[in-house]
Amino acid sequence: xxxxxxxxxxxxxxxxxxxxxxxxxxxxxxxxxxxxxxxxxxxxxxxxxxxxxxxxxxxxxxxxxxxxxxxxxxxxxxxxxxxxxxxxxxxxxxxxxxxxxxxxxxxxxxxxxxxxxxxxxxxxxxxxxxxxxxxxxxxxxxxxxxxxxxxxxxxxxxxxxxxxxxxxxxxxxxxxxxxxxxxxxxxxxxxxxxxxxxxxxxxxxxxxxxxxxxxxxxxxxxxxxxxxxxxxxxxxxxxxxxxxxxxxxxxxxxxxxxxxxxxxxxxxxxxxxxxxxxxxxxxxxxxxxxxxxxxxxxxxxxxxxxxxxxxxxxxxxx
Amino acid sequence: xxxxxxxxxxxxxxxxxxxxxxxxxxxxxxxxxxxxxxxxxxxxxxxxxxxxxxxxxxxxxxxxxxxxxxxxxxxxxxxxxxxxxxxxxxxxxxxxxxxxxxxxxxxxxxxxxxxxxxxxxxxxxxxxxxxxxxxxxxxxxxxxxxxxxxxxxxxxxxxxxxxxxxxxxxxxxxxxxxxxxxxxxxxxxxxxxxxxxxxxxxxxxxxxxxxxxxxxxxxxxxxxxxxxxxxxxxxxxxxxxxxxxxxxxxxxxxxxxxxxxxxxxxxxxxxxxxxxxxxxxxxxxxxxx
Numbered sequence: 171x172x173x174x175x176x177x178x179x180x181x182x183x184x185x186x187x188x189x190x191x192x193x194x195x196x197x198x199x200x201x202x203x204x205x206x207x208x209x210x211x212x213x214x215x216x217x218x219x220x221x222x223x224x225x226x227x228x229x230x231x232x233x234x235x236x237x238x239x240x241x242x243x244x245x246x247x248x249x250x251x252x253x254x255x256x257x258x259x260x261x262x263x264x265x266x267x268x269x270x271x272x273x274x275x276x277x278x279x280x281x282x283x284x285x286x287x288x289x290x291x292x293x294x295x296x297x298x299x300x301x302x303x304x305x306x307x308x309x310x311x312x313x314x315x316x317x318x319x320x321x322x323x324x325x326x327x328x329x330x331x332x333x334x335x336x337x338x339x340x341x342x343x344x345x346x347x348x349x350x351x352x353x354x355x356x357x358x359x360x361x362x363x364x365x366x367x368x369x370x371x372x373x374x375x376x377x378x379x380x381x382x383x384x385x386x387x388x389x390x391x392x393x394x395x396x397x398x399x400x401x402x403x404x405x406x407x408x409x410x411x412x413x414x415x416x417x418x419x420x421x422x423x424x425x426x427x428x429x430x431x432x433x434x435x436x437x438x439x440x441x442x443x444x445x446x447x448x449x450x451x452x453x454x455x456x457x458x459x460x461x462x463x464x465x466x467x468x469x470x471x472x473x474x475x476x477x478x479x480x481x482x483x484x485x486x487x488x
Numbered sequence: 489x490x491x492x493x494x495x496x497x498x499x500x501x502x503x504x505x506x507x508x509x510x511x512x513x514x515x516x517x518x519x520x521x522x523x524x525x526x527x528x529x530x531x532x533x534x535x536x537x538x539x540x541x542x543x544x545x546x547x548x549x550x551x552x553x554x555x556x557x558x559x560x561x562x563x564x565x566x567x568x569x570x571x572x573x574x575x576x577x578x579x580x581x582x583x584x585x586x587x588x589x590x591x592x593x594x595x596x597x598x599x600x601x602x603x604x605x606x607x608x609x610x611x612x613x614x615x616x617x618x619x620x621x622x623x624x625x626x627x628x629x630x631x632x633x634x635x636x637x638x639x640x641x642x643x644x645x646x647x648x649x650x651x652x653x654x655x656x657x658x659x660x661x662x663x664x665x666x667x668x669x670x671x672x673x674x675x676x677x678x679x680x681x682x683x684x685x686x687x688x689x690x691x692x693x694x695x696x697x698x699x700x701x702x703x704x705x706x707x708x709x710x711x712x713x714x715x716x717x718x719x720x721x722x723x724x725x726x727x728x729x730x731x732x733x734x735x736x737x738x739x740x741x742x743x744x745x746x747x748x749x750x751x752x753x754x755x756x757x758x759x760x761x762x763x764x765x766x767x768x769x770x771x772x773x774x775x776x777x
Contacts, residue, residue, distance in 0.1 A: 235673050257677060264675035277666035280772050281688045294676045324771045340670065 173249070174380045175234060175267065175348050176210040180243030182229050182404075203229045205404040206243070211348065216374065216381045218395030218412070220388060220427065226404040227384045231352045234382065235269050236260060247348070265295065267348035268341035272356050274333035278325035284311070284336055285321035291343040310339040314369060331362035335369065342373065350382045355390060367394055389431055392416060397480075400424050402450070406474075410481035420483045422453040455485040505768040512764020515757040522754055526573040533567035538722040547740050557742040559732070565742065568724040569750050575725040576706050576751065579639055580758075583705030584698045586644025591651025592694060596682050598652070599659025606656075613649050621646040622711055629717035639718055643705035650704075651697035658690040692766045699762030703755040710751075726751045 182204040204226040211217045232238040244253045271277040288307040308318045314335040355363040398415045400408040408421040419425045426445045546562040556565035598609040625642045632638040710727015712718030719725040726747045733744030
């Protein structure tokens with residue numbers, strides 16, 4: 171399969187070197203936000219990235235977009251290494267990949283009208299004439315289910331769902347092949363959420379997008395994603411095709427995520443139990459080296475193993 | 489339905505918001521009148537500001553012939569206040585423009601880049617805030633020989649600190665917002681982001697800083713004029729006249745009252761108009777008030 175976006179052994183470490191007056195003292199406080207993460211997005215597929223708050227999902231997305239500096243590792247777009255490119259060299263790859271954020275209100279400039287927001291990509295890349303830009307802006311608005319009456323409005327005059335549609339229209343203006351959706355539906359109510367997901371699905375079919383869809387809701391991903399990658403504390407703990415994850419979760423954290431999905435059947439309702447880090451650490455699956463295909467190993471006894479076809483999990487290997 | 493939706497420019501709404509704000513409208517008209525009076529001073533006044541025509545009646549109280557009375561040297565106070573508006577307004581506005589020109593780019597750079605750039609600019613600001621402006625201004629004024637332009641320059645280099653800090657705070661608050669990240673993700677350069685997104689979004693602190701810089705410059709001019717290194721008499725300025733009036737305050741109240749009123753009204757009107765302008769330029773307030 172053709173990989174359009176690939177993260178290879180990417181880490182993000184925040185170190186506390188506060189300011190110039192502190193540079194003499196050597197006590198650095200390191201926080202590892204993302205620890206040696208690798209995953210790849212295949213062409214015209216949807217990869218779901220799931221994990222709890224603070225598990226490093228969004229950090230991964232920002233690093234993939236080169237909006238955050240990468241401490242270690244490499245990022246490939248269409249098999250080109252973009253890790254060390256400067257802003258100028260990066261500009262042509264910017265057309266290829268775009269991002270939609272969770273907070274639709276702060277992702278639109280409050281001082282700009284909707285049409286200005288949507289034609290911003292063309293201004294930055296110096297494409298088309300002014301008239302063409304406005305026509306394309308209206309086309310884009312219609313594509314995301316809005317119409318031209320929106321062009322002269324301001325972001326605060328729109329509802330959350332409408333704003334998110336505008337964000338999507340802007341992200342798609344340059345006809346990218348990769349879309350990173352960083353929890354685009356988390357702030358929306360159920361109905362609007364479904365509409366936005368349908369919209370993304372339609373656009374994916376129409377434009378041949380590859381989508382990295384970040385979410386903490388597994389039921390949203392179930393309807394959308396082809397593959398799911400589960401992150402926990404900055405590490406990828408499980409990776410498999412969507413149905414495989416739902417049918418046969420192996421890692422204790424994945425199991426607890428699935429357990430957290432509300433049940434429709436009243437007789438199955440129960441008070442949820444939450445598992446803590448200790449439980450997860452002590453229940454890491456153990457495999458015998460003979461049963462599984464060994465993929466990679468970085469700590470002493472914990473590695474990433476392939477337990478089934480395309481089903482990877484972080485496990486102890488004996 | 490679609491055809492009924494009338495497309496109006498954002499500027500139209502800004503003007504509408506300004507007009508619908510009564511305080512801003514009134515103060516805007518007053519400010520305009522004050523500026524007109526300053527420009528057409530020779531047409532309004534009967535005597536020049538330096539003519540000592542009324543020495544016989546010096547220190548006379550306000551009357552029909554001399555609305556604001558006569559000062560200790562026999563000059564018509566009304567003429568002097570009108571002419572003084574020229575000096576005070578020019579210095580106030582020019583110094584505020586200077587402050588914004590220095591403070592805005594430095595504040596935006598400092599807020600956007602952070603780190604070393606921020607550190608250096610903050611240390612410069614600390615130097616400016618530790619030194620008492622009047623003493624430094626006195627020294628500078630003595631070095632460059634006082635006068636009109638050096639007062640503007642001095643007020644400018646002390647006024648930019650406020651503008652810089654206000655803009656820096658706003659830029660720091662906005663640069664982590666997603667629309668900045670979206671813009672960067674689209675391939676925008678840092679300069680594009682600063683000029684197209686961050687500075688327009690800092691419009692309210694810029695106006696606040698501008699409006700604050702005006703009275704500061706006027707007061708600095710008054711102080712310097714009083715100490716003899718500012719505007720040289722007989723050219724009148726309000727600060728100079730207030731300081732002179734204080735000497736006569738207990739017996740001849742009009743000498744201190746009218747220049748003070750002139751300064752206070754101008755500052756108040758500028759502030760109110762600045763507030764109105766700030767609200768009018770913020771589209772998120774559309775439809776309110």
